[in-house]
Amino acid sequence: MKSLKHLTVIVIILLGGWACQEREHHDTNSEVEDKVAQLLSEMTLDEKIGQMSQVDPGVFGGLENLKKVVRNGQLGSVLNLIGAKEVNELQRVAIEESRLGIPLIIGRDVIHGYRTIFPIPLGMAASWNEDLVRESAAIAAKEAASMGINWTFAPMIDVSRDPRWGRIAESAGEDPLLNSMVARAMVQGYQGDDLSDPLTIAACAKHFVGYGAAEGGRDYNTTVISDLQLHNVYLPPFKEAVKAGAATVMTAFNEINGIPASGHQRNIREILKDDYGFDGFVVSDWASIQEMIPHGFARDLKHAGELGLAAGVDMEMSSRSYNDHLKELLDEGKVKMEWIDDAVARILRIKFRMGLFDNPYVDESLADSLLVHPQHLEIARKLAEESVVMLKNENNVLPLKKGTKVALIGPLADQPYEQLGTWIFDGDENDSQTVLEAFNEFNGSENVSFAEGLEYSRDKSTNGFAQVEKAIAQSDVVVAVVGEEAILSGEAKSLAELDFVGAQAELLELAASKGKPVVMVVMSGRPAGLYKTQHLASSILYAWHPGTMAGPALANLIFGETAPVGKLPVTFPKGEGQVPVYYAHKMSGRPADASTWTHIDDIPVQAVQHSLGNTNHTLDYGFTPLYPFGFGLSYTSFEYSDLRLSSEAVSEGENLMVTATISNTGDVEGTEIVQLYTRDLVASYTRPVRELKNYQRVTLAPGESKEVSFELEARQLGFYHPDGKFVVEPGQFHVWVAPNAAEGLQAEFELK
Numbered sequence: 030m031k032s033l034k035h036l037t038v039i040v041i042i043l044l045g046g047w048a049c050q051e052r053e054h055h056d057t058n059s060e061v062e063d064k065v066a067q068l069l070s071e072m073t074l075d076e077k078i079g080q081m082s083q084v085d086p087g088v089f090g091g092l093e094n095l096k097k098v099v100r101n102g103q104l105g106s107v108l109n110l111i112g113a114k115e116v117n118e119l120q121r122v123a124i125e126e127s128r129l130g131i132p133l134i135i136g137r138d139v140i141h142g143y144r145t146i147f148p149i150p151l152g153m154a155a156s157w158n159e160d161l162v163r164e165s166a167a168i169a170a171k172e173a174a175s176m177g178i179n180w181t182f183a184p185m186i187d188v189s190r191d192p193r194w195g196r197i198a199e200s201a202g203e204d205p206l207l208n209s210m211v212a213r214a215m216v217q218g219y220q221g222d223d224l225s226d227p228l229t230i231a232a233c234a235k236h237f238v239g240y241g242a243a244e245g246g247r248d249y250n251t252t253v254i255s256d257l258q259l260h261n262v263y264l265p266p267f268k269e270a271v272k273a274g275a276a277t278v279m280t281a282f283n284e285i286n287g288i289p290a291s292g293h294q295r296n297i298r299e300i301l302k303d304d305y306g307f308d309g310f311v312v313s314d315w316a317s318i319q320e321m322i323p324h325g326f327a328r329d330l331k332h333a334g335e336l337g338l339a340a341g342v343d344m345e346m347s348s349r350s351y352n353d354h355l356k357e358l359l360d361e362g363k364v365k366m367e368w369i370d371d372a373v374a375r376i377l378r379i380k381f382r383m384g385l386f387d388n389p390y391v392d393e394s395l396a397d398s399l400l401v402h403p404q405h406l407e408i409a410r411k412l413a414e415e416s417v418v419m420l421k422n423e424n425n426v427l428p429l430k431k432g433t434k435v436a437l438i439g440p441l442a443d444q445p446y447e448q449l450g451t452w453i454f455d456g457d458e459n460d461s462q463t464v465l466e467a468f469n470e471f472n473g474s475e476n477v478s479f480a481e482g483l484e485y486s487r488d489k490s491t492n493g494f495a496q497v498e499k500a501i502a503q504s505d506v507v508v509a510v511v512g513e514e515a516i517l518s519g520e521a522k523s524l525a526e527l528d529f530v531g532a533q534a535e536l537l538e539l540a541a542s543k544g545k546p547v548v549m550v551v552m553s554g555r556p557a558g559l560y561k562t563q564h565l566a567s568s569i570l571y572a573w574h575p576g577t578m579a580g581p582a583l584a585n586l587i588f589g590e591t592a593p594v595g596k597l598p599v600t601f602p603k604g605e606g607q608v609p610v611y612y613a614h615k616m617s618g619r620p621a622d623a624s625t626w627t628h629i630d631d632i633p634v635q636a637v638q639h640s641l642g643n644t645n646h647t648l649d650y651g652f653t654p655l656y657p658f659g660f661g662l663s664y665t666s667f668e669y670s671d672l673r674l675s676s677e678a679v680s681e682g683e684n685l686m687v688t689a690t691i692s693n694t695g696d697v698e699g700t701e702i703v704q705l706y707t708r709d710l711v712a713s714y715t716r717p718v719r720e721l722k723n724y725q726r727v728t729l730a731p732g733e734s735k736e737v738s739f740e741l742e743a744r745q746l747g748f749y750h751p752d753g754k755f756v757v758e759p760g761q762f763h764v765w766v767a768p769n770a771a772e773g774l775q776a777e778f779e780l781k
């Protein structure tokens with residue numbers, strides 16, 4: 030196995046050893062502010078505008094060109110400069126050769142790991158494990174920092190309710206609370222307790238805001254978001270990221286109700302900076318200021334720059350409207366000097382907090398001992414295991430006994446690159462451990478008959494199927510690793526259809542036709558369309574793109590070394606025609622139930638139209654999704670019983686204890702993620718049918734029961750009015766303690 034290589038060649042570094050590199054003195058906030066003010070007072074307008082610009086060396090004509098502008102003090106940041114040596118070389122120019130010696134901030138998309146690749150963020154969210162998510166970000170920070178990167182463009186916390194949208198892979202899915210969890214965990218992980226520690230990096234909460242609501246799931250598309258949704262669904266994860274101390278925020282590509290996100294004064298200046306008190310800096314997305322021209326919001330680049338700065342974007346990524354036009358705009362009185370000073374102060378503030386003035390260079394010897402360190406791989410394996418959601422396990426086909434004769438098939442069973450998923454600029458497929466490798470090791474290669482059947486997920490040729498038949502003939506169980514290649518999700522990788530691409534459905538049909546149990550493992554950047562194929566498998570493990578350690582994680586689960594714990598962070602639709610479908614929908618005036626839906630095939634010919642008993646459903650799919658949010662099975666079963674509340678009524682300022690008993694009713698140990706939902710029955714603005722308020726993990730031995738209690742604060746029952754005002758309205762509430770968003774024990778209480 031490739032990990033053994035690392036185990037033998039990598040010297041174990043004691044974490045304590047790194048601590049000595051930290052700066053001994055930490056500037057207080059007021060010291061930082063004094064330094065910012067002092068430096069600002071010494072800067073020319075050109076130098077100020079320089080700080081507000083970020084470029085990519087590749088696009089800017091290489092390192093030598095960059096050095097010129099850096100020497101002139103006309104650049105604040107670069108993105109995508111690779112290598113500790115190269116970063117130091119450019120940083121040296123900034124420090125030693127520019128007039129004021131202001132260090133550069135070096136940005137890069139470190140999204141789910143640097144070299145050690147963790148599951149895609151959607152997979153991380155499926156673990157519901159804040160500690161592991163935080164740890165993965167801390168590891169990503171260390172690895173990235175060792176290469177000279179001191180700023181990542183993560184976490185991406187766009188609430189995403191459309192599996193067609195390729196960037197759902199980068200998000201924590203459909204729920205504001207789960208996105209807030211990932212926001213907090215990742216900001217804390219990347220930034221640690223001390224942003225000036227050389228092994229932490231600045232985080233960037235993105236994309237502000239509403240990017241996930243792209244119409245039709247087509248990337249960059251228009252969004253129409255009511256103020257009610259904006260405040261209650263899309264903004265909360267950003268508020269949480271700010272609370273957790275995110276150093277930076279990135280504005281989005283999309284327009285919201287007619288105003289591009291990168292020109293949105295109310296959202297950036299008023300909500301983010303004033304209301305949330307965000308004192309870091311705002312960076313545009315790649316050329317998103319310039320893109321206000323095609324949006325039809327800016328006349329030309331100069332106008333775009335004016336709008337971007339007026340809105341409160343402090344640093345412009347890639348496009349050059351600030352660099353080329355701010356001076357002129359200032360002369361013409363179209364932008365204010367105080368806006369420029371505020372933007373520069375924000376950027377300098379973060380640079381001071383990062384300790385870059387005292388410690389601008391990276392130790393070039395660090396990377397060798399740090400990248401893909403065995404401890405990092407261990408966390409990657411754990412997180413990959415916990416991110417897997419078991420959707421189905423008929424007849425307890427899983428776990429398999431070691432030594433079972435297995436036919437391992439499918440185009441993703443041995444694809445070290447594809448298992449890494451989207452946004453892995455610095456991941457290396459040579460570090461990957463595939464399912465085939467892990468199966469050979471865990472189960473003995475003599476018990477594994479491998480025939481991928483298809484060379485890649487989109488492969489339509491069935492030439493490899495004969496080999497698959499042979500492999501199945503020699504085996505007792507089929508494990509089919511299907512899904513989508515890494516390049517089919519992520520930015521600009523939207524799909525109109527969710528069904529398996531290529532001839533994968535045919536491959537599954539072939540496997541199922543042999544009368545042996547089929548275990549389907551899905552590696553995908555989104556909820557795949559399983560409606561037409563799921564009946565072909567007895568068991569389904571939904572693995573997202575699990576990263577470097579996909580193989581060992583899946584082998585551990587499949588052979589029962591550990592049991593699945595993951596729960597869906599997003600609803601699985603029956604088909605793309607059901608999208609958008611999410612658990613926290615509104616009730617409507619005609620809520621659907623089983624008694625009011627007649628399947629399309631059961632409607633009599635020439636039935637007469639009537640308007641009685643009609644409800645909110647579709648004739649073909651009905652009113653339930655394929656799998657609800659929060660759903661996931663384990664190798665044991667859990668029973669929920671005895672829901673009780675500390676009181677039938679609670680007043681503002683008080684807490685309600687909600688308790689239920691969870692029992693392991695199966696034969697093996699298991700961990701359940703117990704979820705707390707509420708519904709506000711009557712409010713001044715209608716509220717969702719359920720909202721996730723909290724969750725807890727409970728591990729139970731066979732036969733064991735435990736009480737799980739949640740403390741529900743009255744404040745958690747409030748919501749935002751469209752004007753952004755938070756209100757807690759008295760009235761009746763439902764509460765559930767539940768295994769997922771569609772089930773659970775329910776009680777009612779009053780908020781006085």
Ligand code: BGC
Binds near residue numbers: 138520
């Ligand atoms: C993406 C951002 C990313 C940026 C820099 C853009 O295309 O939307 O998420 O951080 O590029 O690579």
